[in-house]
Amino acid sequence: MIESIVSQSGFFFLITLFVMGAFGSLFFHRNDTCANVWSSFFAISGSFFGVLFSSLTLLGGQELFFTFGKTPFFILAFSLHIDMLSSFFIFVISLIGLFCSIYGFGYVKHFYGKYSIGALGFLYNILLGSLLLVVTSSNALFFLIAWELMSISSYFLVVYDRNDPKNVKAGSLYLIMTYVGTAFIILAFLLAYKYTASFDFAVLKASAHLIPSSVKDLIFIFAMIGFGTKAGIIPFHIWLPAAHPAAPSHVSAIMSGVMIKTGIYMIIRLFLDVLQPIPLWWGEAVLIIGAVSSLLGVLYAMTEHDIKRLLAYHSIENIGIILLGIGSAMTFYTLGMPTLALLGLIAGLFHTLNHALFKSLLFLGAGSVIDQMHTKNMEEYGGLIKYMPVTAFTFLVGSMAISALPPLNGFFSEWLTYQALFQGINQLSFSLQWIFILATASLAFTGGLALTCFVKAFSAIFLARPRSVEVMHTKESSIPMQISMAVLASLTFIVGFFSSFLTHMFEKIGQSFTIFQTTSSFVSVSSDQHLQSASGFSFVSAPGLFLLFGIVFLCVFLGTRLLIYRKQKIACGNTWDCGTTLSPRMEITATGFARSIVLIFKNVLKPSIQQDVEYHDAESRYIPKSRAVTMRVENMYDIYFYRPLQKMIDGISLKSKVIQGGNVNVYISYIFLALIVALFIVL
Amino acid sequence: MSILLLISILLASVISMIITKKRFVIETLSLITSSITCITAFLTALQVSSVGTLTFFTFFSVDALGAIVLMIIGSIGLATTIYSIAYLREETKKQIIGFTRVKQYFVLLQIFLFAMYLAITAGSPIFAWIAIEATTLSTAFLISFYNKPSAIEGAWKYLIINSVGLLLGFFGTLLYFTAVASIGEGGFVSWQTLRDNAGNLSPLIAKIAFVFVLIGYGTKVGFAPMHTWKPDAYSKAPAPLGALLSGALLPVAFFVLLKFKMITDLSIGSSFSQTLFFVFGLFSIAVASLIMFNARNYKRLLAYSSIENAGIMALGFGFGGLGIFGAVLHMIYHSAVKVVMFFSAGNILLKYSTAKICNIKNALKVIPTTSVLFILGFLIVTGTPPFGIFFSKIYILGTGIKMYPLISFVAMFFMTMVFIGFLRHVTQMFLSRSSETQEPGEGNVWLVIPPIFFLLLIILLSFSIPPFLEHLIHEVVLYYSYD
Amino acid sequence: MSIPFLQFLVGVLFLTLVFNHLTKKNFLSVVAFSVQSFVVTLVFLHSFLETGNIYIFFMVVFTFIVKVILAPMFFVRLINRYHLPFSVSTYLSMPITLIVIAVLTFMAHSQKFVPLTNIVPPHQIILSLALASIFVSLFLIVNRKEALSQIISILSLENSIVVFAIFAGLEQSPSLQIGIIFNIFVWIMIATVFVSMIYKHFGSGDVTSMNNLKD
Amino acid sequence: MTLFMWILQALFIPVVSPLCIGVIKKVKAHLQNRQGASIFQPYRDLWKLFHKDEVISKDASWIFLFAPFIVFAVTVIIGLCIPLFSSFGQSSFFGDMLVIIYTLALATFFLALAGIDVGSAFGGFGSSREMTLSALAEGGFIFSLLTLSLIAGTTNVFGIASHASFLSGQYLIPVLLAFVGFFIVLLAETARFPFDNPATHLELTMIHEAMILEYSGKRLALMEWASSNKLVIFFALGANLFFPVGLASDMHIGALFLGMLLLLCKLLGFSLVIALIESSMAKFRFFRLPDLLLASFIFNAVAIGLIH
Numbered sequence A: 001m002i003e004s005i006v007s008q009s010g011f012f013f014l015i016t017l018f019v020m021g022a023f024g025s026l027f028f029h030r031n032d033t034c035a036n037v038w039s040s041f042f043a044i045s046g047s048f049f050g051v052l053f054s055s056l057t058l059l060g061g062q063e064l065f066f067t068f069g070k071t072p073f074f075i076l077a078f079s080l081h082i083d084m085l086s087s088f089f090i091f092v093i094s095l096i097g098l099f100c101s102i103y104g105f106g107y108v109k110h111f112y113g114k115y116s117i118g119a120l121g122f123l124y125n126i127l128l129g130s131l132l133l134v135v136t137s138s139n140a141l142f143f144l145i146a147w148e149l150m151s152i153s154s155y156f157l158v159v160y161d162r163n164d165p166k167n168v169k170a171g172s173l174y175l176i177m178t179y180v181g182t183a184f185i186i187l188a189f190l191l192a193y194k195y196t197a198s199f200d201f202a203v204l205k206a207s208a209h210l211i212p213s214s215v216k217d218l219i220f221i222f223a224m225i226g227f228g229t230k231a232g233i234i235p236f237h238i239w240l241p242a243a244h245p246a247a248p249s250h251v252s253a254i255m256s257g258v259m260i261k262t263g264i265y266m267i268i269r270l271f272l273d274v275l276q277p278i279p280l281w282w283g284e285a286v287l288i289i290g291a292v293s294s295l296l297g298v299l300y301a302m303t304e305h306d307i308k309r310l311l312a313y314h315s316i317e318n319i320g321i322i323l324l325g326i327g328s329a330m331t332f333y334t335l336g337m338p339t340l341a342l343l344g345l346i347a348g349l350f351h352t353l354n355h356a357l358f359k360s361l362l363f364l365g366a367g368s369v370i371d372q373m374h375t376k377n378m379e380e381y382g383g384l385i386k387y388m389p390v391t392a393f394t395f396l397v398g399s400m401a402i403s404a405l406p407p408l409n410g411f412f413s414e415w416l417t418y419q420a421l422f423q424g425i426n427q428l429s430f431s432l433q434w435i436f437i438l439a440t441a442s443l444a445f446t447g448g449l450a451l452t453c454f455v456k457a458f459s460a461i462f463l464a465r466p467r468s469v470e471v472m473h474t475k476e477s478s479i480p481m482q483i484s485m486a487v488l489a490s491l492t493f494i495v496g497f498f499s500s501f502l503t504h505m506f507e508k509i510g511q512s513f514t515i516f517q518t519t520s521s522f523v524s525v526s527s528d529q530h531l532q533s534a535s536g537f538s539f540v541s542a543p544g545l546f547l548l549f550g551i552v553f554l555c556v557f558l559g560t561r562l563l564i565y566r567k568q569k570i571a572c573g574n575t576w577d578c579g580t581t582l583s584p585r586m587e588i589t590a591t592g593f594a595r596s597i598v599l600i601f602k603n604v605l606k607p608s609i610q611q612d613v614e615y616h617d618a619e620s621r622y623i624p625k626s627r628a629v630t631m632r633v634e635n636m637y638d639i640y641f642y643r644p645l646q647k648m649i650d651g652i653s654l655k656s657k658v659i660q661g662g663n664v665n666v667y668i669s670y671i672f673l674a675l676i677v678a679l680f681i682v683l
Numbered sequence B: 001m002s003i004l005l006l007i008s009i010l011l012a013s014v015i016s017m018i019i020t021k022k023r024f025v026i027e028t029l030s031l032i033t034s035s036i037t038c039i040t041a042f043l044t045a046l047q048v049s050s051v052g053t054l055t056f057f058t059f060f061s062v063d064a065l066g067a068i069v070l071m072i073i074g075s076i077g078l079a080t081t082i083y084s085i086a087y088l089r090e091e092t093k094k095q096i097i098g099f100t101r102v103k104q105y106f107v108l109l110q111i112f113l114f115a116m117y118l119a120i121t122a123g124s125p126i127f128a129w130i131a132i133e134a135t136t137l138s139t140a141f142l143i144s145f146y147n148k149p150s151a152i153e154g155a156w157k158y159l160i161i162n163s164v165g166l167l168l169g170f171f172g173t174l175l176y177f178t179a180v181a182s183i184g185e186g187g188f189v190s191w192q193t194l195r196d197n198a199g200n201l202s203p204l205i206a207k208i209a210f211v212f213v214l215i216g217y218g219t220k221v222g223f224a225p226m227h228t229w230k231p232d233a234y235s236k237a238p239a240p241l242g243a244l245l246s247g248a249l250l251p252v253a254f255f256v257l258l259k260f261k262m263i264t265d266l267s268i269g270s271s272f273s274q275t276l277f278f279v280f281g282l283f284s285i286a287v288a289s290l291i292m293f294n295a296r297n298y299k300r301l302l303a304y305s306s307i308e309n310a311g312i313m314a315l316g317f318g319f320g321g322l323g324i325f326g327a328v329l330h331m332i333y334h335s336a337v338k339v340v341m342f343f344s345a346g347n348i349l350l351k352y353s354t355a356k357i358c359n360i361k362n363a364l365k366v367i368p369t370t371s372v373l374f375i376l377g378f379l380i381v382t383g384t385p386p387f388g389i390f391f392s393k394i395y396i397l398g399t400g401i402k403m404y405p406l407i408s409f410v411a412m413f414f415m416t417m418v419f420i421g422f423l424r425h426v427t428q429m430f431l432s433r434s435s436e437t438q439e440p441g442e443g444n445v446w447l448v449i450p451p452i453f454f455l456l457l458i459i460l461l462s463f464s465i466p467p468f469l470e471h472l473i474h475e476v477v478l479y480y481s482y483d
Numbered sequence C: 001m002s003i004p005f006l007q008f009l010v011g012v013l014f015l016t017l018v019f020n021h022l023t024k025k026n027f028l029s030v031v032a033f034s035v036q037s038f039v040v041t042l043v044f045l046h047s048f049l050e051t052g053n054i055y056i057f058f059m060v061v062f063t064f065i066v067k068v069i070l071a072p073m074f075f076v077r078l079i080n081r082y083h084l085p086f087s088v089s090t091y092l093s094m095p096i097t098l099i100v101i102a103v104l105t106f107m108a109h110s111q112k113f114v115p116l117t118n119i120v121p122p123h124q125i126i127l128s129l130a131l132a133s134i135f136v137s138l139f140l141i142v143n144r145k146e147a148l149s150q151i152i153s154i155l156s157l158e159n160s161i162v163v164f165a166i167f168a169g170l171e172q173s174p175s176l177q178i179g180i181i182f183n184i185f186v187w188i189m190i191a192t193v194f195v196s197m198i199y200k201h202f203g204s205g206d207v208t209s210m211n212n213l214k215d
Numbered sequence D: 001m002t003l004f005m006w007i008l009q010a011l012f013i014p015v016v017s018p019l020c021i022g023v024i025k026k027v028k029a030h031l032q033n034r035q036g037a038s039i040f041q042p043y044r045d046l047w048k049l050f051h052k053d054e055v056i057s058k059d060a061s062w063i064f065l066f067a068p069f070i071v072f073a074v075t076v077i078i079g080l081c082i083p084l085f086s087s088f089g090q091s092s093f094f095g096d097m098l099v100i101i102y103t104l105a106l107a108t109f110f111l112a113l114a115g116i117d118v119g120s121a122f123g124g125f126g127s128s129r130e131m132t133l134s135a136l137a138e139g140g141f142i143f144s145l146l147t148l149s150l151i152a153g154t155t156n157v158f159g160i161a162s163h164a165s166f167l168s169g170q171y172l173i174p175v176l177l178a179f180v181g182f183f184i185v186l187l188a189e190t191a192r193f194p195f196d197n198p199a200t201h202l203e204l205t206m207i208h209e210a211m212i213l214e215y216s217g218k219r220l221a222l223m224e225w226a227s228s229n230k231l232v233i234f235f236a237l238g239a240n241l242f243f244p245v246g247l248a249s250d251m252h253i254g255a256l257f258l259g260m261l262l263l264l265c266k267l268l269g270f271s272l273v274i275a276l277i278e279s280s281m282a283k284f285r286f287f288r289l290p291d292l293l294l295a296s297f298i299f300n301a302v303a304i305g306l307i308h
Helices: A008-027 A032-060 A084-111 A117-136 A140-158 A165-196 A201-206 A213-231 A239-246 A249-274 A280-303 A307-334 A338-373 A389-402 A409-427 A430-462 A469-473 A479-497 A499-511 A542-563 A590-600 A636-660 A664-682 B002-019 B023-051 B064-093 B099-121 B125-146 B149-182 B191-196 B203-221 B229-236 B239-268 B270-293 B298-319 B322-352 B368-381 B388-403 B405-430 B449-463 B467-480 C003-022 C026-051 C054-081 C094-108 C111-117 C121-143 C147-170 C174-202 D002-031 D041-050 D062-081 D097-117 D121-152 D157-162 D169-189 D217-242 D253-280 D286-307
Strands: A064-067 A079-082 A523-525 A531-533 A570-573 A607-615 A624-633 B054-056 B060-062 D054-057
Touching (some): A032 A084, A084 A338, A084 A499, A140 A249, A140 B388, A165 A239, A165 B388, A213 A280, A280 A430, A307 A430, A338 A389, A338 A409, A338 A479, A389 A409, A409 A430, A409 A531, A409 D121, A430 D121, A430 D286, A479 A499, A479 A542, A499 A523, A542 D217, A590 D286, A636 B270, A664 B149, A664 B203, B002 B099, B023 B054, B023 B064, B064 B099, B064 B239, B125 B239, B125 C174, B149 B191, B149 B203, B149 B239, B149 C121, B203 B270, B229 B239, B239 B270, B239 B467, B270 B298, B270 B405, B298 B322, B322 B449, B368 B388, B388 B449, C003 C026, C003 C094, C026 C054, C054 C147, C054 C174, C111 C121, D002 D062, D002 D253, D041 D217, D054 D062, D062 D217, D121 D157, D121 D169, D121 D217, D157 D217, D217 D253
Antiparallel strands (some): A523 A531, B054 B060
């Protein structure tokens, strides 16, 4: 039976599930509930089958290579190549797809009547299907088809809630940036096609040596811009904090958890598999980009008080951490240290899985909070833990995981990244060592700042007293939403517990690469299930940690609760308020919490304070009626790069409208001049 | 034999249309004629794909590219006739036009279609020139159809610019004829004779002649410096005509231009004509993408998109080899997608009765099917992957990047600019919210069926090309690539 | 007829074009156009006398009737009906127009176009003059703002192309004749309909008033 | 036998930490010419607090209730993971420096959340300042321990401790720089003098005290005890990693006893230094602290650069 699943027909069945889900929900678009049931059913079954398919392929370790259908254009072949790396990404996509679809089934109810649910189901299934095709296609054009399908369907999902013009603007910005990115990707593939005369990855890989090194660098730059825009690295990230919050929550969970990983998948596929051997400066560039993205990502997250934008910026930070892993892998391999390179790759892949898990958990949590509160502004939350206990607990677990606190999965992938960077510092020469020191510093500071940011986020949303009336009549989110969040939270524990087994699995994935065929990773799984690096440099044991935490916490809790002074009476009183009546306004808000960090990093973030005072009567200006302080952090990229660029293009196009001036004589003179010029220059 | 059948049917229908008083007779007659022309077009195409270049009655000859363009004209002609019947019924309901206008419209439409037919099947350059002159005549009146000052102005500009262009084209053709005249070859001069003795055309005359022909017929195709009539003509002409103008007339003019390029390549090698094609192609893409960025009228937007696609086709034919394969595919896809877009633009015009982009609000809710058609059309025409135009672009840029990487980069930059400009307008029209409520409704169902048919045609053609068409395209690639 | 006389005829053609640039009154430009067409018929007559080809005689009669008599008559009636004796001014002032015309003629006679003008060596001067008149008539369309004079300049462009073709050795070829006949027929029909439409809708013939069709 | 070692190791820090606090207070008192309470007074305070009733604010959620247990448990866990008096790696599972650093971060995380949970202004600002400082200190902390692990060739703290003879030879300067960096981080993390005044309840300046303002009874006792434990942990880390003299290298009772004695002396030394600093220096303004922490980070980065 396993052979029948893990085969061409298995994958084909997987894709048809999503296609049926898509067109079925279009068919039922008249009746909302029916469309929702149909699309959710197929999305859930498709994702479940995807998890089954990919886990079997991973365990089995086979590779599938098949093409289906004949195309009129000989350069395009619908050829798919599912190796270990692709099946890992299929696993991540379908796992997150499964939970988001379950969550979506409950979440979509509040769109009934407002927009067509059939269209939402159609686009959602197309998105999942195209995500799967992106990570498995092995022909560049087929990849571009899936890539564009993914971008277009996610664009329409972002602008789905089009009553709010901000969503439409965010959607346009997203599609423009993605399209520019795709243009760069097309140019990169065309350059490769110029020297290898084929768009097939296998042929590209075989004849990668034909491409001259200068063109290869150009391909690297274009590919980095293209996939970097989709992954959201720093200079090209401005669409991410705008687009992800605009989409419906289960879609933004998919986009943030999984879609930006397709950029990472292609970076791995191209730079570690297809375009090998690569020069040294590629690895260093990826490392620096990773370091900068992670540090700036978390700093911008500090300034946010919109819950979804905060989580979007954290995606940028985690992408930075993943790129640290991959960048170190590329650098080590070029320097001839395959064992360390494999370690870097394992760290990157492990963090991809972890980030997918806890980021989608956080987005789903944020989604259910927004669904109840109908606003994304954290300042108006407060005290939600008493009204939404399950969501609060799962959000807490998610925040602990993303800040890499020990027992959970985030810690182990960051531990592996640290090991890769430590070895970089330990074994490399002077100039390279300083790049690794910079990377380790950025990772260390990112860890600390992420922790601060999530204390701010969690406390602003769930703790202390409600800061708006709306909080009073919120109630816990519906059952399917709770189930998906609870399972994701428990997954972070389980993945943390089995991290050594998973590291072994990632090592097998790594070894499926041609460049890592014979190498074993620097950090291996020793006999008694704990991670140990080769020279005994460092080792950590996940089960050991869980055991230790559990026992000690139990002893302390039971000790104090039972042994010492059992008959202690606990009275309920008001919080100490130095005698004043304590109003919710006196609590610390999200902006207040982050103000000190923002002031410390003020030359990076350039915060601006605007005081406007309203007086009773304008002349005498002594008795202010009201005083408003607005603190804002401008988006530097927008002001110094993107807006001037747009103004310049608008200027040129306005000036070029003069060609169409409306005067016949001028038009004829164009033809006359064209004739004269052509006659004289050409002859 | 098919051409004679065609002429007799056309003459009969035109005369009877002028005589009859009843509108129903006119509509059925024009329907019959255009369906017959469509069938004959497909028959000749099948014949050409099996037999090769078809010549009959010495005056008419159809080669592979001609067959493809014939099919385009036939199918788009039929679609336009069907759509015009529904469109004009809606317009008469809104009291915009009377019965005489309808009669004049259908007569001119049939003349226009037949003139394009003649241009393709014409054996000699002069007949092709005359046929294209006839198209100018018929479309001039069609553009001034609504008898408003702005329509007259559009028609006047169309007339002046096109006749200057065609006169230059005429002069260029005559220069080619000097090669034949010098060796006393009297009588009927066909394309074939010009090709045979392209040798004894002195190189300098060939260059000058090609420049004149390029500027002349380039005006008809709509290359950059000579494109100025297109936006005015497309925005003032009735919507169905826009589809014909950009879907059928553009390939016809391109076809004639390519014939002359063949002759020049034979006499002085392809590098001369290639550089000219690159210059005009790139200039058209640049100008169109820049102006399109903030166009204010969606019909003018479609005109600029036609100019840009003409530029891309010029690049394709300039690059040669696989580029020609891409360019021919591009021509087919572009004509089909322009039909979809112009018909949906027509529906929008009927519903909102304004062509200004800023007045169109919340169209996705008011006219859902047309909006979906227009959005899909926008995605197709800007070359997003799942649809065919992406592949033709990849072919063209793929061959281009081999010899001239810089041209491909610049072209790619402007194509992205086109997408961004188009997206701004699409979001403004379809995703914006409107305060006043417009009762949703699509009007006549026949307004929506032709565009949906062509959309399905594009999707079908993007994934599987029928064998006879593939054979024709390969023949074109062999015939038209010189080196 | 001898070569110098033919040169004189083409010289007259060129001068009428220059005159069209400078004239202020519509009537005079119509008269200049009819003189020009008369010159073309004379050229046709000359080629008919030389070759004795019956078609050419038919061409002579046709051009004479349409271009020399019918068209100017219609234009004069048009001027009187809409009583616009004075043509709208030109873009460039008088001296600059003359300079541009001089430059264009010099360009037509320059070395670049030598291979073009001595297709038939004896007619070398005539051909270069005909080429100059083509460029000048093109410039006429650009320069004049009056709708009527734009029509006249297109017809004179067509005349100069025909003259060039005849002296380039193409007078025999039937395709030239068919082309000319068709062009005259189409243009006269279009010109008559559209010019009257322009005047009816826009009052004056000033083309620059028509510029509300812009982006 | 190892179980006895684990229990000894687990109990050592909680037992000794109040003593260190008592000694610091006593020394400070003497420096201020006053008698001061006896060094065992902290034990009596803890005993008293453990037997008092509790008042809990009605706005508090379960986080406020469970935070003390987690924070105290973390200090005990880390007590198990660091070399106190023996350097042989009997707990080879979790001696990794990253585990220690991030577990301490877990404690700070819950401490901060508990501070905000009750919704008072003091708790909020205390947590905000605490998190800012711990975020900036983390870089210095990791890099200081990284210097040692690069020299010793392993990130396991027991391995570092057993790798003797740092202070001689070429590694003297990097270790010294790392120690200075580490000492600054120590002062920041345990809320000692230039960063925060442990003795005050002045709203404007207190950081650590603000977070545990709302606690009373057993939970306050646990919190106080945890903070003193944390202080001793940092002393032990500072002592045993930077000056790994006299650690028992095998299970012999005599060696263990000697190790314990030496550790007490080292802790006494550190307490003296802390007391001296607290009496001689004023508390820095909050926005001068980041420069201090950044200085510690640069010391450590330079130390790493100097190793090769």
